[in-house]
Amino acid sequence: MSALEELITKAKALQAEGHTPGQISDELGLSMETVTWLLTQPKGMEAPKDVHVDWTAVGSHGTLLNDMAMMMLRRFLYLAEGGALPAGEVPDTVVGIAPSGVPLATLIAAEEGLKLAVYLPAKHSRSETPTGSLSGTFATITAQRCLIVDDVVTTGTTLAETIAFLRRHGAAPMAVWSLFDKLGVREVDGVPVRSLFTISRLG
Template sequence: MENELIRKARELRSRGFTTGEIADELNVSKDTARWLTLQTTTSVSRKEAPVDFAINWESLGGSSSRMRYVSAAMADMALKYGVADVVLGIAISGVPFATLMADVMGAETGLETSLAVFHPVKHRKDEGAEGAISSNFAKVKGKRVVVVDDVITSGRTIAEVVEVLKNQGAKPIAVTVLIDKKGISEVDGVPVESLIRVSRLG
């Protein structure tokens, strides 16, 4: 498993991915991603290995019907907080879930539920960069927004999204994720719901 992750991390690096993008792709922390890119598969310094765990949901992501079913379960978590105008997916992996959730929630409530997309700051090389909402999809100003991501690793990205939404005059009503590695229940007053929580012991 470790070797497979090291191989993947090095391959992504060789294709020019930033550490943040590698962390995102492999569902590990930035520190773990950095460590992975520095190893070779033949000599892994196990003592220095960060204590982290990897999440692999390719069996889900590789099937559109499974994606639709699981997105419907996530939509059900979001609907606890009332009707949303916009479902905001965090790029990259939050976007397919958000797309299907908006579809399910629109059908469920009979009201237009639009998709918006957030580009998190971790995908920029520039240290002073800010996360931004894509102008290709729905606007968020004055809207009730549900934020969606695949995995919460450190919680930094969702904190960033909630701040940007509030600054833009949107009303974030909930954050929903597939898996939460941090056990977060709220971000700046906005409730966080996960379908599955994974937490380290020991």
């Protein structure tokens, strides 16, 4: 079975389990356009140009996941020491984008003694007019300086949505941290993006 056939099988299995396309997008680290193609495979339409990032070997192992979160934190501290970040600006709250940004955000917040908030993107909503929301179980973000954490930057849509939500609710988004950047961006809506790895498609 080819890698593409495996992705089609995984996407359809997740759909059969009741996952929304948005949830499948997060689970597979693919754009919504790619997930739609995997689920429908319209005749005459080529597969979208996308890159599948499978980091389950790390994500399924607590110690390795912690190591990755600490690498993200160390990169931020190096940037701060090198003057690449505004002096004296320290986050109050780490906002994990559900689902995959949450464990990373939790580990970073615990290490730094910060509050933890969880953002639920609109693409996970099952309502007719999907909107994003903040989980009521975790910290509020009003008047907080926030660090946003996610696993993969694919199109930047979820990040832009999260940043806009935080600003509407009186928070100041300071930076976005991710493991993998498939878009190759340095900022989204004026908020710097710091990723451990940038993935580029050549040709």
